[in-house]
Amino acid sequence: MIAPRPESSRHTQDVAILVLADCLPGESAAPLRRPTAGDLVGEPWWSFGFPDDVFGSSSDGEVGERLGHGWIRLDTASRYLVRPGYSGAALWSPTYQAVVGMVGQANSRGDALALTLFQADKCLPDEKLSALTEWSAQDAGESALAAWGWTLEDDPEAGRHWKPRARGVSTDAERGFRFRGRTAALTEIVDWITADEAPRHVLVITGSPGVGKSAVLGRVVTSADTAIAATLPQADDAVRAPLGSVSCAVHTKGKIALEVAREIARAASAAIPQAVGDLAPALRAALAEASGAPFTVVIDALDEATSAKQARLIARQIAIPLAETCADLHVRVMIGSRRRDDEGDLIAAFGDAARVIDLDNPAYFEEADLAAYAQASLQLLCNPYASRPPSRILRYSDRTGSRGCGQVGEGWDAPAEAPHRNPTCHRRATLIFDFFPLRLCRHVWRMRRRGLGCSAVGASSGRKSCT
Known part of the structure; x- marks a missing residue:
């Protein structure tokens, strides 16, 4: 005692x-x-x-x-x-x-x-x-962790524990952990988190729908959590956030600004705000009594708040005030959001107070990452081609109509047993698959299209091209 x-x-x-x-x-x-x-x-x-x-x-x-x-x-x-x-x-x-x-x-x-x-x-x-008393990723709730690629299992022998359900695993029946890549974006985020001085701006992670904003933020949140990081596979060598470097993470889907403010206050053991504007002074008071450690806040899915008005309240009355007025207490704020919502440009709500990482930018895409993801998927599917080098699994073609090319997304019309038969592909946007499963072909192609900055054109024909 x-x-x-x-x-x-x-x-x-x-x-x-x-x-x-x-x-x-x-x-x-x-x-x-x-x-x-x-x-x-x-x-x-x-x-x-x-x-x-x-x-x-x-x-x-x-x-x-x-x-x-x-x-x-x-x-x-x-x-x-x-x-x-x-x-x-x-x-x-x-x-x-x-x-x-x-x-x-x-x-x-x-x-x-x-x-x-x-x-x-x-x-x-x-x-x-x-x-x-410090916040942990599990405090964000099951729905938030599910959005970030994790699921809670209740095992009679192992008890309740979190397991990875990484991006690209479409159902819980599919096995394994497939997170790969986004090295450039994750490295930039980790450098921002670990900088000696807290910047007086909000770090905004944005991109087109489905590009992987929540996957990137989920990687940061979960790899920073001691309990969850301990369950990551030994072979996982992707960039991780330092343990304990995320102090609070909120998934905004279906929430109003006051709910988000109160989640952040609870994580810091601060006074619970009665109005959104009360958060910054309450957080300052609580952190002034604390150890002086950095306090990093992650707010994901800003565009999925209950309304466009609430999303802008979160940006203007939570994110910006915390970043600008609490930087001396080592407060950092990171946001994940689409560029636009029903009221237009959502990123503009941050004004000059934002530093933007756009995941659609080719600078944050590496072909090798996509090849590694394809290889991991094949290994989980026990595909005989999984032993091939990643460079042979995924490669460019400079000619249209090359053997094995596949078209992306809604325009995919090849039979499942032979996806290579569709010859309609754009120059320098062609993948060669050696009879990969159709589902994998479609998913990998979509990832590559986003990384290359491609957009849909010719809706009637279903063709795609690079912009």
Whole structure:
């Protein structure tokens, strides 16, 4: 057991850490956050204790007051009051969706006192409790991680764990991990994250629909997460973000700006904003009390917010203020978005405050990456051609009508058993496939078309050409 010192301080610092001899099996621990006592006043609370027997009971109410020495008063509103037997119980905050303190003393009226984790961290500084309160990729939720290429499995033997479902795997029935490439874009992003000084601009990752914006951001978010990065295949040699370098990631699909602001505030254990504009000052206050480590925010799918108006609110009242006013606290903001939405140019909402990485730019595409992806797909499909060098799997043709050329997307009309029979291809935009599966041909061709900056022309004929 680890307790505060000196012993005379233990009346006001009524907290200790139990060090377990073995790991506990079963479900993972509840998330922890460390808001200040003042930030919890007026917020709801819930706790579960054992006042009478081994079956236990729960109580709830509202945080009534901030007291001295990091304690708060818990006003009880439930039928079942707080009584002896709750001491040491976790204090759950529905607002933060996390444990934020520990119940201490109950009084005769059924109310109680609780010590915040913020204060417990100060009572036991050598134990670094604040590290346990940091955001993890799993806090983003299952739908966000699914969009970034991961899925949650509930295995009776291995328990609940995340597994990779990389881009290009169309169903969960398809096996394996296929993330490859985007070396130039990922390297630029990692350099931006790890720069000594936080830039006073927003890094915007953009491109056409399906070009891989979420795949790139997902790679950054998940490779920076200690638990998820540990599950990556040993053969995975693509660029990774440094562990712990992403402090919060939000997938914006179906959300309003205030929801996004509150997710960021929860990740930082900051005061929960009542208006979008409250986020930047609340984050500044929270980070000023923190260790001084960089705080990198990733906001993906900006164009999928509930409306074009909400998307622009996120850009103008969340992303830009955080980047411009909190840079001295090492705050960085990265956005993933299409260029346009229903109201027009969405990237223009950032004005001069944006640095743009456009994944449609040929500078961020390498033919070798696409060849490696095709080879990985063939290996997963147990295709006999998987052993061929990547340079033979994917290569250019300078002549139209070359053997084995295939047309992309909607214009693909070759039989599945012989996709090479369609001779309609544009010069320098031809792939040669040695009887690859049709699904793979179509997907790889689409990837290459985007990387080369090709666009659809001649809709009636279904032909494609490079621009």
